[in-house]
Amino acid sequence: MKAKTFFITVLAGILLCFGVFILLLSMEDPFFVLHGIDEGETALFDNQRYQMAGLIRHQDYTQVVMGTSLVANYRSSWFTKGTGRETLKITFPDGWISEFDTALQLAFRSHPKLERVYFCLDPNILVRPDSERTVELPSYLYNMNPLDDVEYLLNADTYETALRTWLHRESEQTVTLDEAYVWDGTYSFSWDDALKGYPRPEVRDPLPADALLAAAEENLDVVCRWAQKHPDVQFVIWFPPYSILYWDMMMREGRAEAILSAVEYAAGRLLEYDNISLHSLLYCGPMTNLNYYTDHVHCSGEVTAWAALALMNGEFSWTQEDYRERLDELRQFVMGYDYKILFDRPGQEEQN
Numbered sequence: 001m002k003a004k005t006f007f008i009t010v011l012a013g014i015l016l017c018f019g020v021f022i023l024l025l026s027m028e029d030p031f032f033v034l035h036g037i038d039e040g041e042t043a044l045f046d047n048q049r050y051q052m053a054g055l056i057r058h059q060d061y062t063q064v065v066m067g068t069s070l071v072a073n074y075r076s077s078w079f080t081k082g083t084g085r086e087t088l089k090i091t092f093p094d095g096w097i098s099e100f101d102t103a104l105q106l107a108f109r110s111h112p113k114l115e116r117v118y119f120c121l122d123p124n125i126l127v128r129p130d131s132e133r134t135v136e137l138p139s140y141l142y143n144m145n146p147l148d149d150v151e152y153l154l155n156a157d158t159y160e161t162a163l164r165t166w167l168h169r170e171s172e173q174t175v176t177l178d179e180a181y182v183w184d185g186t187y188s189f190s191w192d193d194a195l196k197g198y199p200r201p202e203v204r205d206p207l208p209a210d211a212l213l214a215a216a217e218e219n220l221d222v223v224c225r226w227a228q229k230h231p232d233v234q235f236v237i238w239f240p241p242y243s244i245l246y247w248d249m250m251m252r253e254g255r256a257e258a259i260l261s262a263v264e265y266a267a268g269r270l271l272e273y274d275n276i277s278l279h280s281l282l283y284c285g286p287m288t289n290l291n292y293y294t295d296h297v298h299c300s301g302e303v304t305a306w307a308a309l310a311l312m313n314g315e316f317s318w319t320q321e322d323y324r325e326r327l328d329e330l331r332q333f334v335m336g337y338d339y340k341i342l343f344d345r346p347g348q349e350e351q352n
Helices: 003-027 048-058 076-083 097-110 147-153 156-167 191-196 213-229 244-253 256-270 301-312 323-336 339-343
Strands: 063-067 087-091 116-120 234-239 276-280
Touching: 048 087, 048 097, 063 076, 063 097, 076 087, 076 301, 087 097, 097 213, 213 234, 213 256, 234 301, 244 256, 244 323, 244 339, 256 276, 256 323, 276 323
Parallel strands: 063 087, 063 116, 116 234, 234 276
Antiparallel strands: none
């Protein structure tokens, strides 16, 4: 074979393969870079940090519900039906404040008519310094430069995920956007499951009450900046329900007072803004009923459905006048609770 003929054959083969890949992407756009997803259409949702950028950019919505894995079991349709506003859920497992900041900036750029933001301010991420972050969002998907999206076309994971989506199109692995990233159907929720999923720590010396305030201040600067830059947007921020096992962990690690002080600091700052409403589910009914949990913090869809309704109804709200009193009630409960009874049920030995 002549060199010219060989070159043309190889080039034609490369172009053919590239054409097949482009055709596959036109059928299955796994990270939603080219387009969003229609209502009723299904997809393989298994990579929030990559897929969320396309959903934020292309879906139709005027409000978002945003948070860590504690928000994954919320359904956007609950908020769409409950408020009359089309809603998008933005969730990153074990997410960081800086990640939510990046996602929200993209939402504001792509949807300038965004009206409301529901944000689950998990105390665990409130007190976590961003300098400890070990994950990175793919910046080329979250910026406004279309030229570097070529990385999407040159990424082997793109085609691997597109092929998996195509192969599983008719299986139970593909779901609608409303069920995207929902995990509560794959876990059991009971007292025993919660205890099994809870790694009870050794007892440590208490931290100073202000030990976590520096990290809380850094993270609150980001959240408060949202309210400052977007005064016409309503921010509904809530502290999620944690089980009583979480507070057992905080007591044993000596972090309980430091966490409560950080929550008090956050409440004081957030309530300074007229466009922020603050709600706390830290001290609520499901807190002591471990039958709603699969570990010390992750609760069932039954609880998230109840919490979503409560938020839309404006319940469990804190004000500048009463938030210290509400916190004192929680503090007295946490500090005075007999945690030993959690592990003294018949047939249940204490975990150390």
